[in-house]
Amino acid sequence: MHLRMLRSISSQVSHVLAPHTSNSRGISSVANPLPATFLRGGTSKGIFIRRSDLPEDPAEWTPIFQGIMGSPDPQYRRQLNGMGGGVSSLSKICVVGPPSSPARASEVDVEYTFVQVGIEDGVLDLSGNCGNLSSMIGVFALDEGLCAARNVDEQNQLATVRSFNTNTHKVIDTTFPVSVLGGKHIPVLDIPQVEMAGVPGKASRIVLQFVNPGGARTGKLLPTGNLTDTLGLISDTDSAQSTIPVSLVDATNPTVFVSSRDLAQVLGFKEDLLTVKHYSSPEVEALLERIRQAGAERMGLDPSAKAQPKIAVLSESAGDADILIHAFSMGVLHKAVPMTVGLCLGVAAGVQGTLANRIVSKARSSRPGASQGDMVKIRHPGGVVEVGAQFGEDGTVLNAQVLRTGRRLMKGVVWW
Template identity: 35%
Template sequence: MNDLFSIPCVMMRGGTSKGAFFLASDLPEDPQERDQILLSVMGSGHPLQIDGIGGGNPVTSKVAIVGPSSVPGADVDYLFAQVRPDRGVVDTSPNCGNMLAAVGPFAAEAGLVRVRQGTTVIRIHNVNTRKIIEAEIPTPNGQVSYLGEAAIDGVPGRAAPIALTFMDAAGARTGKLLPTGHPSEVIDGIEVTCIDCAMPMMLLEAQALGLTGHETPAGLNADATLIARLDALRVEAGRRMGLGDVSGQVIPKPVLIAPPAKGGDLAVRYFMPQDCHPALATTGAVGIATACVTEGTVASRLIGMRDLPAVLALEHPSGQIDVRLRLRDGKLLAGILRTARRLFEGRVLARPLNEVGRAA
């Protein structure tokens, strides 16, 4: 194994996602060198990521890089990287709220924060969006606990609850909740809302594309015409949002919305961006819920404006996720319950930098 080199790594599930966790100090500071290592580690360039630890799907091909905080008022830094399974692309433009659920436990067990008796509150600075998120993690007896009675749709079994509070998530990438200056607008004959809250997104009613909004992810993914139409819409939305040419990025995310079918407030199908999420991204849930309480958006018009504080129940392909919205000091706070689990720990083997390109 002397022609490979090893890096400390922990694989964790966070919410409905799964990925590799690294300490920032264990990876190169240079972004290009870092990304080449991540491509090698995850096995990108092959749809199954057969030569790496990636899961061959966007929700299982994620990386979290955690280190001491670089800003006042936070305990740790968290840089998220979406590693494309099929292409040699590492995208650090978005945040991932599901992976975020595992950041607190990882940081605590890595010794980056002081663990308290009972519950430990960790303030996480998301480097991608420069926003702060509070994570409350169970630490009975001064140790992280993963076992408990909390359940989230899209994950089997029960686990310890992790409460995430997004502090003023508006303008995560663009600095504005409504980057185009309009709550809704028309792109290629389709009315959409371009919103930037925790995650830049483009929302549109499913019926505008001849859909119910209750289709399965597999059915939606198999519709090549739909995927191409959504991508063309989101590329133009990205341009209007000031994100430039987003054809090689994973933001903004296209989101189909529809009336609920199972007693919730809104049915959603969230794309990543060319594949429909089997559940719903946590950051996506925050942004969609915020759109529901923002006057004039396609979401608020579909379900009717809601007053704050409010709880929005969002139906997704695997069940439902609830988002609690409230104001504090004039800023909108969004709370979501997630769970996480440490899956394995050890060292992952990577190719030397001059060999990474040959792996694809």
């Protein structure tokens, strides 16, 4: 009953407001306000828009998405003039539609493009995917009638939606609880099943599974073919150069992994004593950005693209977690961990010889009963998350998975 009322109200609002298509930016063919849904997926929030409501050419999305998010905002970095929240995890948009080709339609139910909107400069970055918001693609698709659920488990009231991400050209499955209303499967998100770090309370269990996640951007799990690489770093202030070992891994999204111990040595610290305060300092942020850009070049990626690759600092973790991570997104320390980075770490931990694998193996060797095949317990500033990866006999990554929760926040129209 509530869903029918919500749809009726939304339909009435759209009917009244959508015809006003003129705007100061000169894109008269696009409704302003624009039909949209505001959703939380994992530890991110974003605007979800149907592909059919946008210009065919993605080059025309820039003023629309900037207006929605309130970017660029170089002075205040708060995006108060839009829906953004002043941090990368709240400045995101997903464009969702049916499969774009008959061949793809036989394999997936829906496809989507993820867009990271720059807070200060308003630049749209389509170079990677968002793991957190990926967990809500299936929910949005069913709510909007873009597809029907596949592999429905009527006994356990679960449904799976298979999506294709255009950024990484990868397939992602989301499985979540459903109920039946009017002969259709409706996602149910408020069952108190799972509590995830960074989000208060329990909600329905969403299983997010990335199929064949290796080589999302570069085509290779290890873009350079090496388990570790040594990067040369030239100082911004003089010609002095130092080096640092990294692991360059491309699974779900390409990531540069560096150990906190090695980072501390480059900074001139005698011991591995880096804290959150250090990671938030301009000196460390600048150094990590140099490492990220050097890693991007080595991976064959554009070093000027701020969203990809990501960079994360790895440390040994106290307690029952396998590893501690401090991840950076758009140059800023993430308050939790971008889910694609967490999944990439879960894959890297299973590749013998990487920095991640060395730390995880050491942690498990000192913990009775721990197995190398267990889910990887990752501690981050917001808590602990468990990720898993399955490998084929030839070492290829078959899939990577994680549990998420999500919530519908708003459905209606958004001004741009």
